[in-house]
Amino acid sequence: MLFFYGCGEENAPEMAAVPEQADDIFTDREWSVIRRLSPLPEIPPNPTNRVADNPEAARLGQMFFFDTRFSKDGTVACATCHSPFHGFADVEATSLGAGRGTRNAPTLLNAAYNQWQFWDGRTDTLWSQALAALEGEVEQAGTRLQYAHLIRQHYAADYETVFGELPDLADTARFPTDGKPGDLAFDRMSEVDQHAVNTVFANIGKAIEAYERLLISRNAPFDRFVAGDTAAISSEAKRGLKTFIGKGVCILCHDTPTFTDDEFHNLGVPQGTLPEDTGRYAGISLLLSDPFNGGGVYSDDTAVATRVLNFLEPIPRHQGEFKTPTLRNVALTAPYFHTGEFATLESVIEFNNVGGTGGNFVGQRERTLEPLKLSEQEKADLVEFLETLTGESPPAHLLTKPNLP
Ligand code: HEC
Ligand code: HEC
Structure with a gap:
């Protein structure tokens, strides 16, 4: 509807326009992958909480x-x-x-x-x-x-x-x-x-x-780019996006509008001086025994949650797996990985690039994770791209401490 607002084509709002592909470096096939990453849809309902949206x-x-x-x-x-x-x-x-x-x-x-x-x-x-x-x-x-x-x-x-x-x-x-x-x-x-x-x-x-x-937090420069604003991100970031969905294989796991598959993987992130951590393996048992889980008596709707919980089993394959985190706003939230031992995005990418650094972690690093052999340019471009995922802040009144009774 918005599309018909105004009289000339130049008045059509950008959001409604078909993405401009003139100056870009992506094939149609790449665009079909990129469109899986934006825009961020409405948040899913949570029926286990009857006041979730009150x-x-x-x-x-x-x-x-x-x-x-x-x-x-x-x-x-x-x-x-x-x-x-x-x-x-x-x-x-x-x-x-x-x-x-x-x-x-x-x-x-x-x-x-x-x-x-x-x-x-x-x-x-x-x-x-x-x-x-x-x-x-x-x-x-x-x-x-x-x-x-x-x-x-x-x-x-x-x-x-x-x-x-x-x-x-x-x-x-x-x-x-x-x-x-x-x-x-x-x-x-x-x-x-x-x-x-x-x-x-x-x-x-x-x-x-x-x-x-x-x-x-939505409407990051990347989202504006996908919506058709070709100038919303730099050409370095566009090359970084190409690496993200291509040679870097980041898209294997960071593959949705929130940039996470909602799954758990073992990247072999070393614990350093932190205690041993079995990650998802222990997490499943804790979830299943939690009286406050979505299938329990304090849940306002147990149907969907119970079905999902019934699939979970603490099998050894889950040893050392951690959740794929969102990459939206990742430039704001250093340090990185579950250990917080990686200070910069560059260091995270280098870790992926060399195919893990060994060290002490539980379980097996995922076999699909080969060294990436990225050039210095490709690594720098990836960082540029990740920086385009910083969205708009929630409204200011949500960021401050309210008066307490
Ligand atoms: C096999 C799935 C997988 C692939 C492929 C993958 N990631 Fe991840 N990513 C993860 C998981 C899982 C973590 C958390 C690991 C941990 O902390 O133990 C993570 C963490 C990160 C983090 C840290 C975020 C934070 O908040 O701590 C960044 C940044 C990141 N990935 C970017 C990338 C980039 C860039 C690529 C491609 C070069 C990539 N990932 C490839 C699964 C993956
Ligand atoms: C002492 C610091 C600390 C406090 C206080 C704290 N958190 Fe956290 N929060 C963490 C850490 C560390 C993690 C990750 C821990 C883990 O995965 O085992 C986390 C994880 C989370 C997550 C999961 C996010 C994700 O992507 O998995 C949410 C949501 C969260 N906290 C909300 C809250 C809320 C709400 C409160 C107050 C009731 C709170 N936290 C209090 C440190 C804290």
């Missing part, structure tokens, strides 16, 4: 995201490691929260597209991922009982608007002020009361997910 829930989730009271000692929030001013990732190789972690913090921009969360995919929704961070020993290290009381004291009205009535937590003999499964205080509670606390905990995660679903 604006009130998102407003609440933004408060939780920045509120350091959601931690054992009151000093750590999600934003501590996922800085809005560093592409919602961490400048540090491995993050410092309640403790020092052993993996690099990924970006949250466009995380709503991920089928799996964490490098090992040990959660299958954003809401259950948030719960793992809230109680994780090296992240926020608090407990669900602590958080439920925090909701009662500071967020009761807003919570009830979105989720309905809070359980009556005032009786601390029934609902101790601190504890999670494995702690006597929690384990001694009746099953009904445990379920009530778990429900509040799950809802905290669901509000955070509603906020994270707004952290979408």
Whole structure:
């Protein structure tokens, strides 16, 4: 419809125009591959979270995201490691929260597209991922009982608007002020009361997910290029794109509009001084035993999630596999790989180019990964290309700490 707006051809908006191919270096076959990478579609619905797209829930989730009271000692929030001013990732190789972690913090921009969360995919929704961070020993290290009381004291009205009535937590003999499964205080509670606390905990995660679903970054120079603006990226970047889909074989795994196949691969990234890490292998068992997974009682729709979970098995092939990360906004989120040991995009590309560097990692490096024999020019062009994947920032009001009650 937009296409017919105005009278002359020169008035037709660029987005609606057929891509201009005059000055470009791509064959029709290459274009058919490139069009698989752009534009970024709408985020998929998440039926396991009934408030996933509820604006009130998102407003609440933004408060939780920045509120350091959601931690054992009151000093750590999600934003501590996922800085809005560093592409919602961490400048540090491995993050410092309640403790020092052993993996690099990924970006949250466009995380709503991920089928799996964490490098090992040990959660299958954003809401259950948030719960793992809230109680994780090296992240926020608090407990669900602590958080439920925090909701009662500071967020009761807003919570009830979105989720309905809070359980009556005032009786601390029934609902101790601190504890999670494995702690006597929690384990001694009746099953009904445990379920009530778990429900509040799950809802905290669901509000955070509603906020994270707004952290979408689209319309990168690369997208404008694919939409027909031939000047949106440099000729170096165009050559880099050609290498990306051709000789570099990056497209094997980074092959969708989010630049990830949502799969797990063993690239043989060395652990260095970090502890041994089996990645997806352990991740599958953790996911299947997680009471907050998409197939569990706290999920608002178990049908699809259960079908997917039924396919998963912790077989040895998954040893040392890690999730293919998105490459959108990758220029903003150094350092790289699950270890955070690679400081620059150049170093990541060199690692791929030589076909892995050996060193200590679990399992077998994927056999298809041969040395690429890229020239210096081709490597530099690839970096130029990756830099065209930086999209527009989400709206400013989502980047700052709101007033907390
Ligand atoms: C102490 C630092 C730290 C804190 C605090 C923290 N995270 Fe993270 N986050 C990480 C690290 C490190 C990873 C990767 C860990 C892994 O894969 O095992 C991660 C992974 C994630 C992922 C998965 C992204 C992906 O692509 O796989 C999401 C989503 C996320 N965090 C959201 C949150 C939310 C929401 C909170 C607050 C409830 C939070 N994080 C708190 C460090 C942190
Ligand atoms: C076999 C699948 C596969 C291929 C081929 C592949 N990648 Fe990746 N890529 C991954 C996986 C998996 C990771 C994460 C590995 C890890 O941390 O252990 C990754 C990580 C990255 C990262 C780091 C991103 C971050 O946030 O840490 C960049 C950049 C990257 N790849 C670019 C490329 C480029 C450029 C090529 C082509 C030269 C390429 N990849 C080829 C699967 C692949």
